[in-house]
Amino acid sequence: MNQWRKDDKVIDERLREAERVGVQGLVSEAIRRAVHGTEKGVYYKGAKVDTELQYSDGLLQTLLKAKIPEFAKDAEGSNVHLNVNIANVMPRATNYDEWLSMKQATLAPPPEALPAPDPQVVDAEFAEIEPLFGGISL
DSSP, X not given: OHHHHHHOHHHHHHHHHHHHHHHHHHHHHHHIIIIIOEEEEEEETTEEEEEEEEOOHHHHHXXXXXXXXXXXXXXXXXXXXXXXXXXXXXXXXXSHHHHHHHHHHXXXXXXXXXXXXXXXXXXXXXXXXXXXXXTOOO
């Protein structure tokens, strides 16, 4: 693969662009999981009774270390161990009614209430990647 990239600059440029697009997707998903969380089921005696948002603190730490060097090193340059917990910065309810209103305010709408994706927009996302490999048979 490396030799192929060295021999053909067009292939090298297309592969670099494909890597850039792929990395953007990975970073977007990491941010979503770290900041916005993912819904996990809450079960009682084997039955699903609720859902809760879980955040990925490890992803948040990794993103902070990658984007802000101060989070990864102290003044002498040695590694610093961070413990970032996004749940500690989220608002806390003081009673059940307050918790319930906060939960209802953050619930996603049911799928039928969401607009269907625009096929042209979806096609445009894939059209961005396709020309990068147009005419190349891997």
